[in-house]
Structure formats: C-alpha cells, structure tokens
Amino acid sequence: MSEADVAVVGAGLAGLVAARELRAAGASVAVLEARDRVGGRTLNEPLGDGQVVEVGGQWLGPTQDRIAALAREVGVDTFSTHVTGARLIEFDGRLRRYTGRIPRIGPAVLADVQQAMLKLDRLARRVPLDAPWEAPRAEHLDSQTLWSWMRRNVYTRGGRALLELATEAVWAAEPAEISLLHILFYIHSAGRFEVLLETEGGAQQDRFVGGSQLVSLRMAEELGDAVELSAPVRRIEHSSDGVLVVADGDEIRARRAIVAIPPPLCGRIAYDPPLPGYRDQLTQRMSQGSVIKCMAVYDAPFWRDEGLSGEATSDAGPAKLTFDNTPPSGSPGVLVGFLEGARARQYGRFTPAQRREAVLKGFARLFGDRAGRPDRFIERAWADEEWSRGCYGCYMPPGGWTQFGQALRTPIGPIHWAGAETATVWSGYMDGAVQSGQRAASEVLSALGSAVVPTG
Amino acid sequence: MSEADVAVVGAGLAGLVAARELRAAGASVAVLEARDRVGGRTLNEPLGDGQVVEVGGQWLGPTQDRIAALAREVGVDTFSTHVTGARLIEFDGRLRRYTGRIPRIGPAVLADVQQAMLKLDRLARRVPLDAPWEAPRAEHLDSQTLWSWMRRNVYTRGGRALLELATEAVWAAEPAEISLLHILFYIHSAGRFEVLLETEGGAQQDRFVGGSQLVSLRMAEELGDAVELSAPVRRIEHSSDGVLVVADGDEIRARRAIVAIPPPLCGRIAYDPPLPGYRDQLTQRMSQGSVIKCMAVYDAPFWRDEGLSGEATSDAGPAKLTFDNTPPSGSPGVLVGFLEGARARQYGRFTPAQRREAVLKGFARLFGDRAGRPDRFIERAWADEEWSRGCYGCYMPPGGWTQFGQALRTPIGPIHWAGAETATVWSGYMDGAVQSGQRAASEVLSALGSAVVPTG
Numbered sequence: 001m002s003e004a005d006v007a008v009v010g011a012g013l014a015g016l017v018a019a020r021e022l023r024a025a026g027a028s029v030a031v032l033e034a035r036d037r038v039g040g041r042t043l044n045e046p047l048g049d050g051q052v053v054e055v056g057g058q059w060l061g062p063t064q065d066r067i068a069a070l071a072r073e074v075g076v077d078t079f080s081t082h083v084t085g086a087r088l089i090e091f092d093g094r095l096r097r098y099t100g101r102i103p104r105i106g107p108a109v110l111a112d113v114q115q116a117m118l119k120l121d122r123l124a125r126r127v128p129l130d131a132p133w134e135a136p137r138a139e140h141l142d143s144q145t146l147w148s149w150m151r152r153n154v155y156t157r158g159g160r161a162l163l164e165l166a167t168e169a170v171w172a173a174e175p176a177e178i179s180l181l182h183i184l185f186y187i188h189s190a191g192r193f194e195v196l197l198e199t200e201g202g203a204q205q206d207r208f209v210g211g212s213q214l215v216s217l218r219m220a221e222e223l224g225d226a227v228e229l230s231a232p233v234r235r236i237e238h239s240s241d242g243v244l245v246v247a248d249g250d251e252i253r254a255r256r257a258i259v260a261i262p263p264p265l266c267g268r269i270a271y272d273p274p275l276p277g278y279r280d281q282l283t284q285r286m287s288q289g290s291v292i293k294c295m296a297v298y299d300a301p302f303w304r305d306e307g308l309s310g311e312a313t314s315d316a317g318p319a320k321l322t323f324d325n326t327p328p329s330g331s332p333g334v335l336v337g338f339l340e341g342a343r344a345r346q347y348g349r350f351t352p353a354q355r356r357e358a359v360l361k362g363f364a365r366l367f368g369d370r371a372g373r374p375d376r377f378i379e380r381a382w383a384d385e386e387w388s389r390g391c392y393g394c395y396m397p398p399g400g401w402t403q404f405g406q407a408l409r410t411p412i413g414p415i416h417w418a419g420a421e422t423a424t425v426w427s428g429y430m431d432g433a434v435q436s437g438q439r440a441a442s443e444v445l446s447a448l449g450s451a452v453v454p455t456g
Numbered sequence: 457m458s459e460a461d462v463a464v465v466g467a468g469l470a471g472l473v474a475a476r477e478l479r480a481a482g483a484s485v486a487v488l489e490a491r492d493r494v495g496g497r498t499l500n501e502p503l504g505d506g507q508v509v510e511v512g513g514q515w516l517g518p519t520q521d522r523i524a525a526l527a528r529e530v531g532v533d534t535f536s537t538h539v540t541g542a543r544l545i546e547f548d549g550r551l552r553r554y555t556g557r558i559p560r561i562g563p564a565v566l567a568d569v570q571q572a573m574l575k576l577d578r579l580a581r582r583v584p585l586d587a588p589w590e591a592p593r594a595e596h597l598d599s600q601t602l603w604s605w606m607r608r609n610v611y612t613r614g615g616r617a618l619l620e621l622a623t624e625a626v627w628a629a630e631p632a633e634i635s636l637l638h639i640l641f642y643i644h645s646a647g648r649f650e651v652l653l654e655t656e657g658g659a660q661q662d663r664f665v666g667g668s669q670l671v672s673l674r675m676a677e678e679l680g681d682a683v684e685l686s687a688p689v690r691r692i693e694h695s696s697d698g699v700l701v702v703a704d705g706d707e708i709r710a711r712r713a714i715v716a717i718p719p720p721l722c723g724r725i726a727y728d729p730p731l732p733g734y735r736d737q738l739t740q741r742m743s744q745g746s747v748i749k750c751m752a753v754y755d756a757p758f759w760r761d762e763g764l765s766g767e768a769t770s771d772a773g774p775a776k777l778t779f780d781n782t783p784p785s786g787s788p789g790v791l792v793g794f795l796e797g798a799r800a801r802q803y804g805r806f807t808p809a810q811r812r813e814a815v816l817k818g819f820a821r822l823f824g825d826r827a828g829r830p831d832r833f834i835e836r837a838w839a840d841e842e843w844s845r846g847c848y849g850c851y852m853p854p855g856g857w858t859q860f861g862q863a864l865r866t867p868i869g870p871i872h873w874a875g876a877e878t879a880t881v882w883s884g885y886m887d888g889a890v891q892s893g894q895r896a897a898s899e900v901l902s903a904l905g906s907a908v909v910p911t912g
Contacts, residue, residue, distance in 0.1 A: 143630075144632075145854045277841075280839060383734065389733065399632040
C-alpha cells in the first residue's frame with residue numbers, strides 16, 4: 001500500500017493533466033491505470049522508421065487552446081492535416097470531385113443542410129455549458145431525439161442523409177439515439193456545428209508530430225513512478241477522512257480521489273459505501289459511441305498525384321468518411337476511414353477479414369484500384385476495448401441531461417470526476433479532457449486548502 | 457473452490473428458477489448471490505405477528521401463469537388486492553371519488569387517453585416478442601421517444617398528463633426517456649396497456665400470502681447449500697471448456713454460467729476474455745427505472761370504513777399512485793404510495809425525513825388527516841441498492857432495440873443470460889423472470905446434452 005495526497009484513476013489525458021497540476025501545486029499524487037500504457041483513447045501505432053499513426057483521437061483545431069498549450073509545454077509539435085487537392089463525395093450512387101467546402105450535390109439539399117445547421121447553432125447558443133438542464137425549454141429539447149427534430153426541421157431526403165452522416169461522424173451514434181439537448185450542448189461546447197466537421201478551420205485542422213499519444217507519454221515521463229500501469233481500480237472506499245483506492249496489485253490511501261474515466265466505466269467500480277442512486281443512474285445512461293477506425297498503409301499517398309486530398313464523404317461506405325492520414329514526412333501514404341454508429345455495430349460483428357475486405361472495396365471505389373491493395377491494414381474497434389468500451393465519447397440519451405445532468409461533475413465526499421465527458425468546452429475532445437483535468441485538480445486543491453504547500 | 461455443472465449468478469426469481477429446473481433435470485448447480493438474502497427485487501418487510509408487506513415487487517395478475525404455477529408448486533397462496541370501495545382521483549387541483557374504472561374527469565380527456573391507448577395496443581400487437589427489431593417500421597418506432605409520439609397522438613393536455621402518469625407507473629421513467637418501440641414491445645409482452653395499469657383483471661389483481669419474497673425463500677430452501685449468500689460475483693473467466701466464476705470469498709468452476717441479474721449490472725462484472733463490444737454496449741444502454749416505494753402503517757385500514765378502496769391517482773402527489781396494501785388478515789392497515797421517474801430522482805435527493813413528510817402530506821390530502829399520522833413509515837429507494845440500482849426494471853432508450861437488441865439473450869460461449877428484462881412475456885415482471893429462468897435452464901441443458909443424466 002502507498003500513500004499520496006491524491007489518487008487519480010485513469011492515465012488518459014484528463015487524469016495525467018490532473019496529476020501534473022496537482023504535483024505542480026505541491027501535492028503528492030498516485031495515478032492508477034488499468035491498461036499497460038497511458039493515453040486512454042489516444043494511442044499511437046508505429047509505422048516503422050519512427051513514424052506513427054493514431055488508432056484513437058488524433059486531431060486538434062482552432063479554439064482548442066488547452067490541448068495546444070499542453071502540447072507546447074511538453075514539446076509536442078503540430079502540423080496541418082493534408083487538405084491540398086480535391087475532395088470526393090459519393091452520394092445517391094454518384095461519385096464527384098469538388099474543391100472548396102461546397103460538395104457538388106443538389107443545391108436544394110445543400111441549402112436544407114445549411115438551414116438545419118444554422119438552426120441547431122442558434123438553439124445551441126442558448127444552452128448553458130455548465131448547466132444544460134437550465135436551457136430555455138430544456139425539458140422540451142431533452143425529451144426528443146435528434147431524429148425526431150430532423151423529421152420536422154430537415155425537409156429533403158438528401159438533407160436528412162447528410163445530417164445523419166454528420167451526426168455519425170461527430171457522435172459515433174445515430175440521430176435516433178441522442179437527445180436533442182445533448183446535440184445542442186455539444187455543438188455549443190465546440191462553437192458551431194460546422195467547426196466539428198471541418199478540417200481547415202475546424203476540429204480536424206491539425207495533427208501532432210509523433211502522434212497524439214505522445215502528449216500523454218511526455219506527461220507520464222514527468223510523473224515517473226507516480227504512474228502505475230496494469231492496475232485496474234476495482235474498489236474505492238471513501239469517508240470524510242479520505243479514500244482507499246484498491247487496484248489489482250496495489251492500494252493507495254489518499255485524501256482525495258479523481259476518477260478520470262468515462263461515466264459508464266465509473267459505474268463499474270465498486271464504491272464503499274455505495275454511491276447514491278442519483279449518481280449511479282447517470283452512469284447507467286451515458287453511453288459510449290461506436291466507432292471502428294480503419295487505416296490502409298501504402299508506399300506513397302498516390303491520391304495526391306491525382307489531385308485528390310484524400311478527404312471523402314460517402315453514403316455507401318462502409319467507411320462514410322475518409323481522410324489522408326499520411327505522416328508529416330509524406331511517406332508512407334495512409335488513408336483513414338471511419339465506421340461509425342450503426343456501421344460500427346454491424347461491421348463490429350464481422351470477422352476482421354470480412355471487415356478489411358469491405359473497407360478496402362470502399363476505398364477502391366473512391367480512390368481507384370490501387371487503394372484496394374495496401375501494404376498494411378490497421379483497425380481498432382474501441383467498443384471491444386475493456387477500458388474504453390467505445391469511442392469517441394459518451395452521449396446523453398433523451399432525458400439524460402434534465403434528469404441526471406447535475407450528477408455529472410458533483411463530487412461525492414472525497415471523490416471528484418474528470419474526463420472529456422465532464423468538460424464544458426470541447427466536450428468529448430482532447431481539449432475538453434485537458435479542461436476537465438484542470439478543473440478537477442483545482443477542486444481538489446481548494447478542498448485540501450492550506451494543507452498543500454506549493455514547493456515551487 | 458467448488459465445482460458444479462452450472463454456476464448461476466444472482467438468486468432473484470430468475471436465477472433460482474433456473475437453478476431449480478437444472479437440478480430437476482439432474483445437473484448440479486451453484487448459485488452465487490451478492491446480497492445476504494435471496495429474492496432480488498422482491499423483499500418482505502415484517503410488520504410483526506408474522507405479517508409482512510413487500511418493499512419490492514408484489515403483485516400478480518391474469519395470464520401470469522408461470523409465476524402463479526411456481527407459487528402453487530412451492531406452496532405460496534395468493535389473495536385478491538383489496539379493491540372494495542370507491543377510488544380517488546386528484547387531477548388539476550380537484551379531488552373526486554368514483555366507482556368502476558372510469559375516473560370522474562372530463563370526457564374529452566378520457567376519450568383522448570382511450571384512443572391513445574388503443575393506438576398503442578394496435579401498434580404493439582405487430583411487434584414480435586422475440587425480435588422487436590423486426591417489427592414493421594422498427595427503425596421508425598425505435599428512433600423516437602414515447603414523448604415525441606404523444607405530442608402527435610395525444611390531443612389534450614389532460615390526456616398527456618394522464619398518460620405520463622401511467623408511463624411513470626409502469627416503467628418508473630418518463631415518456632421522454634423511453635423508446636416508443638420499447639413501450640410497444642413491453643405492452644405486447646403483457647397483452648394490453650390497460651392490463652398493466654389495473655388491479656381487477658390486471659397486473660395488480662392479486663398478492664402473495666406471506667409476501668412475494670416467500671416464493672424465492674422456498675426455492676432457496678429446496679436448493680439448500682447450493683445457494684451462497686454475500687458472494688458478489690466480480691469476474692467470470694470463460695472458454696470453450698467452461699467458466700470460472702469468481703465471487704468475494706468463493707470461486708465456482710462450472711461448465712456453463714447463467715447470469716441472472718439486470719443488464720446494467722451484467723456490465724459491471726469483469727469478463728476474461730472481455731465480452732464483445734456489441735454485448736457490452738447493450739449493457740451501457742438499458743437503464744433501470746427509478747422508484748421509491750413508501751408505506752404508511754396504521755392500526756387499521758380506516759379508509760375502508762369511509763367507503764374508500766385505498767386506490768388513488770394524483771397528479772400532485774408526491775406519490776402519484778396509492779393502493780391499499782393491508783395484509784390479508786385486515787390488520788394493520790397499510791397504504792402504499794409510489795414515487796416514480798422524475799419524482800423518484802427529485803425526492804431521492806431529499807433526506808428521509810423530508811420525504812416522509814411530503815409523502816404523508818399527500819396521503820393526508822387524499823385520505824384525511826389520520827393518514828398523515830401512521831404508526832410507522834417504511835420506504836425503499838431501489839436506485840440506492842448496490843445490487844439492483846433501480847426498479848422495477850430496465851427500459852430501452854431510443855435506438856436500443858434496433859441497434860443492440862440481438863445481444864440481449866444471445867449466449868456468449870458458455871455464458872447465458874436470464875432476468876426479467878430478457879423475457880418475451882411479461883417482460884420486467886415476476887412472470888417474465890420465471891420465464892427467463894426456464895428458458896436459460898433449457899438452453900444450458902441442451903448445450904450440456906447427454907452429459908446431464910436425470911436422476912429423478
């Protein structure tokens with residue numbers, strides 16, 4: 001058994017940021033991580049020659065100032081996502097190239113999507129980020145799915161198909177599954193709907209040199225022995241005196257705990273005494289999205305020679321969204337495609353060989369036969385991962401925010417909550433994870449008060 | 457460590473029925489129960505003189521043939537819920553008595569509720585009980601909440617209020633939280649909507665002499681040493697050879713396991729190897745309803761003297777539904793009231809004293825001052841219970857059935873699933889729990905094949 005001022009559960013971005021801030025303020029920390037690695041839902045996959053691609057979260061963009069500052073602090077550079085060249089859109093059986101932001105599909109459909117997104121943006125601005133349940137008509141917004149809203153506010157079949165695709169891309173779930181209020185909160189936490197979808201000027205604008213996991217790896221290096229791997233936390237005993245955090249192979253006695261894992265996984269830890277029903281039932285309702293990230297590695301990004309950016313949208317798929325994911329050196333060439341929501345559930349039950357074949361067939365339809373014959377195929381089904389159980393993040397079903405939202409961040413005795421889902425800005429993103437770690441650290445420091453004497 | 461042909465997780469009705477059937481077929485069983493008692497979401501509370509009331513599930517009704525047969529087999533008698541006398545309805549600020557089934561409120565509201573319930577019944581009949589995702593227009597029905605459907609199909613404010621109350625009563629959740637397809641499946645599994653609501657001729661028609669938990673207690677007696685209490689299962693190792701079920705204080709090696717606990721709690725067991733994402737994500741989505749059951753005990757059922765049945769509906773509450781829950785001897789007098797859905801969440805965060813005061817004030821408004829001064833007040837907030845985490849049962853949010861329904865009963869290697877939520881008839885009821893135990897036992901027997909030699 002060890003002792004620390006604060007025990008942190010989970011060595012993803014949120015947990016590591018919290019630990020780092022606490023230590024900087026003079027508190028001792030112990031971080032317990034279930035996996036044999038840090039980084040949570042960020043994970044580098046080596047491509048050889050020191051190059052990597054990410055099988056988890058990978059992008060950052062404008063206004064994501066927290067993750068950008070953190071990357072700078074730990075010496076991780078960023079570079080621009082490759083966007084030079086034409087985009088592709090496969091829609092209603094036709095494949096077209098286009099440049100700029102406006103895909104070459106019917107103007108009525110485009111106008112329809114545009115007005116719907118503007119409407120959502122306008123509604124989103126009225127949702128308080130720290131208390132979505134206090135939005136005007138919160139109950140009304142939280143009582144319906146995005147699907148129900150789309151039935152009344154999106155007028156063309158094509159418009160609905162495109163918005164469904166956008167929803168899958170951002171939330172890794174279907175419009176049918178998500179509370180309209182959650183959609184609005186999430187949009188507001190990022191700024192505007194379009195920002196969530198875009199490369200240039202949007203959430204997919206930039207990438208990390210060396211891979212997004214490097215940020216966590218660097219923080220873990222700093223923290224040294226304070227981070228313990230392969231130590232899944234099974235039980236947290238708590239009282240006004242503090243906590244005993246029991247993991248496989250170790251126990252930490254601490255004055256406070258920060259649990260920095262996704263809400264459904266929070267519910268899988270045994271608490272003694274058990275947590276109040278109100279908090280527990282929240283963790284029964286926030287669900288992880290479903291995504292399988294697939295990458296094909298080629299000797300070179302051959303599509304660039306043909307004037308293509310590698311970015312493609314397809315209603316046929318199975319990967320509905322594709323991007324150029326080539327490392328900054330320009331070689332090897334990498335295409336990344338996403339199976340999301342219903343697709344991830346359907347293809348998640350295929351064999352890896354069946355999935356590979358289907359995804360590559362889709363790539364070949366978009367980028368030519370050569371795309372169907374990569375040197376390597378990499379995939380990651382995050383729902384299968386015991387310590388994530390889905391990606392990119394959790395969403396609220398109807399009724400979730402208004403009935404249980406107040407339980408999301410409220411500490412229970414000495415137990416505090418962090419993780420991208422608890423963020424008020426860029427909820428569900430790396431930037432939100434950083435914010436949540438900072439917020440939880442600051443809650444704990446203020447609770448510990450003068451007992452922590454800064455050493456710096 | 458012990459060995460058995462089959463390890464059963466959970467000694468509620470489903471688990472005990474499964475164990476009993478397996479043993480009758482000649483298989484050896486070991487039942488591991490987390491609590492220090494059997495019966496799951498049924499629980500007797502002694503009133504003295506050998507009399508009891510139930511703080512969990514308590515009623516049975518017509519067509520619930522499985523629980524009725526089981527009760528007979530284990531020698532538990534039933535008696536009629538007390539319905540003699542007038543009912544009360546408090547609605548829109550007015551309190552009225554009525555006899556028969558038709559409350560004295562506006563005929564337009566009544567007709568509206570009636571047409572909505574008929575519409576739901578008609579839709580429900582087309583939902584296949586073993587595969588709700590194959591219903592005509594399943595995606596359409598599963599993409600919206602009951603709230604959204606009510607906005608279009610219930611025309612009066614009063615009608616919506618009454619249907620909301622009925623939804624809370626049956627599902628312990630709000631219309632906003634539940635998939636329309638789930639509502640239809642659930643209605644079909646019981647027969648008709650009205651059957652779910654009624655005492656005479658409905659799901660609340662009869663009670664158990666000695667309390668509903670007695671059925672489980674009798675089965676546990678039969679099973680003797682095979683049932684181990686205070687043994688929460690933490691891990692299930694599984695392979696084609698069988699399972700190792702690891703509980704606090706004991707381990708069972710068995711050829712098959714039946715996990716007979718609610719889906720969200722299934723997700724809290726660690727499986728080795730981890731379960732497929734598709735199954736795990738189901739357990740992230742089915743959520744327990746929220747209910748606090750409150751009982752006031754008086755020297756006598758004084759309301760009967762005033763010609764009242766004890767049954768009351770109130771839109772003010774806080775208990776929106778009240779019944780006479782007096783033991784069959786006729787003394788002491790007991791009123792039972794339910795806080796459900798939003799009320800359970802709101803009042804669940806009050807102190808017990810605040811809750812008691814509010815509930816008794818409501819009782820007094822309905823049944824007179826004497827109702828406000830009971831000898832004893834009994835309450836149970838099931839969301840606080842670590843091994844239930846809600847009641848009466850779990851519901852599907854939008855998208856649940858169509859995206860994940862097929863994972864509900866499908867065994868994973870040697871692991872089978874039981875529990876009231878997995879039933880195709882009377883889903884969520886004691887009768888469904890019995891059916892699920894029988895079905896899981898039969899799956900296991902057929903998997904074990906000739907290896908089990910009946911000894912009878």
